[in-house]
Amino acid sequence: MIYRKFTHKRCESKVTGGDLLESVNPRYISGIGDEPRQVLQPITGYVHEPLLSLEETCEPLVNVVPSLPAHIWVAKQNSKALEDDLTQDESAAIRLYTMEWDHIPEQPLASVYMHLNRTLK
Secondary structure, eight states: OOOOOOEEEEEEOTTTSSEEEEEEOGGGTTTGGGSOOOOOOOOOSOTTSOOOOHHHHHGGGGGTOTTHHHHHHHHHHTTOSOOSSOOHHHHHHHHHHHOBOOOBTTBOOOBHHHHHHHHHO
């Protein structure tokens, strides 16, 4: 089980003018001061690229997240009952990016997005 540490701060509600207690998860704001203050160009040129399976797409990331194949399998198993216009792979990709797993000593980062954020910084 993963336990998150939240900080609490009081703030004034712009809607009611009253006092609110707001929870802030530190992982959303940690390192934000280190981000470059520049406007980046949009990513273009991918609209005509062929779609790959989730497994093929994530293959280069196995070096970054060694347990990724198992997490892909779990995400796909949990994406079988589709109620939207997404394919199973598209739905599983969203699940995979947002899912978290238990910390283990040899792999302290417990999600794909944590690994990618650390790698991209």
